[in-house]
Amino acid sequence: MDRSLAQRHRQASDLVLQQLLQLSPSDTPSAFQSKLDRIVSPGRLLWLELEDGRPYRIPMKNVTVPQAVSFPQLVGIVERRCVGRDHLMRVVAGDRHYLCSRQRLSFSGRPAAMRVVEDITSDVEHRRVVLLLMMTVACVASLITSTFQRLVYWRTLRPLDRLCLELGQIDTESLEQIRLSISDQPLELQPIVTSFNVLLDRLAAARERQQTFVDGVAHELRTPITLIRGYAQSLKHQARGGPGGTETEMECIAREAERMGRLVSELLDIAREEAGRLQLVRDPLDLDDALLVAFERLEPLASARLRLRLPQDGAPPLGLGDGERLQQCLTNLVDNALKYTPQDTVIELFCSVSAREAVVHVRDHGQGVPLAEQELIFERFVRGSSEASASGSGIGLAMVRLLMRRMGGDVRVESTPGRGADFQLVLERAELSSSVPPL
Numbered sequence: 217m218d219r220s221l222a223q224r225h226r227q228a229s230d231l232v233l234q235q236l237l238q239l240s241p242s243d244t245p246s247a248f249q250s251k252l253d254r255i256v257s258p259g260r261l262l263w264l265e266l267e268d269g270r271p272y273r274i275p276m277k278n279v280t281v282p283q284a285v286s287f288p289q290l291v292g293i294v295e296r297r298c299v300g301r302d303h304l305m306r307v308v309a310g311d312r313h314y315l316c317s318r319q320r321l322s323f324s325g326r327p328a329a330m331r332v333v334e335d336i337t338s339d340v341e342h343r344r345v346v347l348l349l350m351m352t353v354a355c356v357a358s359l360i361t362s363t364f365q366r367l368v369y370w371r372t373l374r375p376l377d378r379l380c381l382e383l384g385q386i387d388t389e390s391l392e393q394i395r396l397s398i399s400d401q402p403l404e405l406q407p408i409v410t411s412f413n414v415l416l417d418r419l420a421a422a423r424e425r426q427q428t429f430v431d432g433v434a435h436e437l438r439t440p441i442t443l444i445r446g447y448a449q450s451l452k453h454q455a456r457g458g459p460g461g462t463e464t465e466m467e468c469i470a471r472e473a474e475r476m477g478r479l480v481s482e483l484l485d486i487a488r489e490e491a492g493r494l495q496l497v498r499d500p501l502d503l504d505d506a507l508l509v510a511f512e513r514l515e516p517l518a519s520a521r522l523r524l525r526l527p528q529d530g531a532p533p534l535g536l537g538d539g540e541r542l543q544q545c546l547t548n549l550v551d552n553a554l555k556y557t558p559q560d561t562v563i564e565l566f567c568s569v570s571a572r573e574a575v576v577h578v579r580d581h582g583q584g585v586p587l588a589e590q591e592l593i594f595e596r597f598v599r600g601s602s603e604a605s606a607s608g609s610g611i612g613l614a615m616v617r618l619l620m621r622r623m624g625g626d627v628r629v630e631s632t633p634g635r636g637a638d639f640q641l642v643l644e645r646a647e648l649s650s651s652v653p654p655l
Contacts, residue, residue, distance in 0.1 A: 217343050221336060222304055225315045229332045232262070233319050245323050252330070261333040265318070270295075271331070290314075294333055306336075313340045375402050379409070386416070425598060428610065440472035471517070478547070482615045486596070489618055496538040496622045500646035503567045503576055504532040506539065510546040511565060518554060518563065525566035533567050535574035535643030537623040542576075542641070545619055545627070548612040549578040549639050557582030557636075574643045581636040590629050616641075 232255065245264055252262040263271045271291060290309045298305045298316040307314050312335060319330040379401070386394050395416060396409045447469045488494040504526050511524040546565075553563045561581040568575045585593060592598055596614040613627075616639075620627045624644055631637035 217339075217346075221315065221339055225304065225317065225332070225334050225336075228260075228334070229317055229319055229330075232332070233321075233330060245328065248321075248323075259335045261331075263331050264321075265329045265331055266323075266326070290333075294331070298331075312337045372402075372404075375405055379405065383412075425596070425610075440476040443472045444469050444476075478544075482611055485615060485618070486611065489622075494618075494622060496541055496619070498536045498624055499539065500534050501537050501539050501542065501643070502532045503535050503574055503643075506542055506546070507565050507567060507576065510543055510550070513543075514547065514550050518550065519559075521554065521559075521562050522550070523562050523564045525564060527567075533569045533574045534646035535576075535625075536646050537625065537643050538619075541619045541623065542643075545616045545641055546576070546578065548616050549641075552612055553578060553580040553582070553637075553639075556580075561636075569645065572645060574645045576641040576643070577638055578641075579636060579638040584631040584633040584635055585629055585637050586633055587631075590631060593629075594627065 245266060249264045252264060255262065265271055293307055293309050294314070294316050297307045298318065304315065304317045307316060314333050315336050316331065316333045319332065321328040321330055379396070382396055395413050398406050398409050398413070401409050451469075485494060507524060507526070511522060515522050550563060550565075557563070557580045563581075564577070564579040566577050566579075568577065594613050594617040596611055598610055598614075617627050620641055620643075625642045627639065627641055629637055629639050
């Protein structure tokens, strides 16, 4: 608004000067001042200055000045404030506001100037009113915006409060039954609710697996404990009546005690792994010798179903691993094969090598593992669909994968349904590494 006001003032001053000069370009200062006196109005004062700051003659007609000051005082204020040529200044006299400027002239080569003083009080008042209106509109807009935001926040936070209330009602007892309704939620919350329902499904599945594991472990521990207790009582009675059958019952006690100890050991290994305290070594191992040890140890338990295939010539395959833990993996795989394959089928143990791997095979001739379950069966507390009728805790194969990966290897299964399964313990070949740090 200030720039527009200044531009209008300059344009009006230039137009007045051009009109006066066009009427009589050879006017004397006195005649020029007389013309200025005739166009002086209450809103615009004009006078001629032959010397800077000194009016040639002060116009006295059609002059409106502030009530608090006289016209000579106004002229004095203008002379003090508006100095220099082509200088536009804003001055205040009493209760009025003015813009003053100077237009350069020349009379017979003598420099002069036309002083233009314009009353802009109405424009200043208009600007003040506009600013007040703008401030009022801004306050009203802020109030409306604040009210609208409170409404939006209320509409947004209310579903969140309701969602928090629904979440607070979910506990371990209702984890499997309660799911959040997606259709009742705003569009913005529906992806969050969907993801939360998926999380609840995973938690419910994990809880179900854990419960299955607990039930399986309880059954697995109850069976050997019951047998041990029964045979111990039988031995106690036989000891009173004399020897007889003691050796067989002692073997059963030892076998069940070993089975229970192995299960407890696997549970401890899982706990150590989750705590980051499971330590294994990687030493060069003669895999043929490892298979021979496993065969001699497990053959009495296999009822003549175990078969060992060793190469007739060539250097024995060497793999990097922990010998004791490898025996634990072989025990779990053989025990798994004995449990889930028919009694009249054999279980084969043999080795193979490739450019970078040494592989120990435990092959059975049972029903095999469905393709969809060949990764699932290595998860903790998970058992295959074909194992529903057999007892088990669901941690044997999970322990095999855990131990093999901690040895820098892996376990995999190749199976065709109805034609058996080949479980493979994969180790890095010892010949490929000259120095191997422990894991």
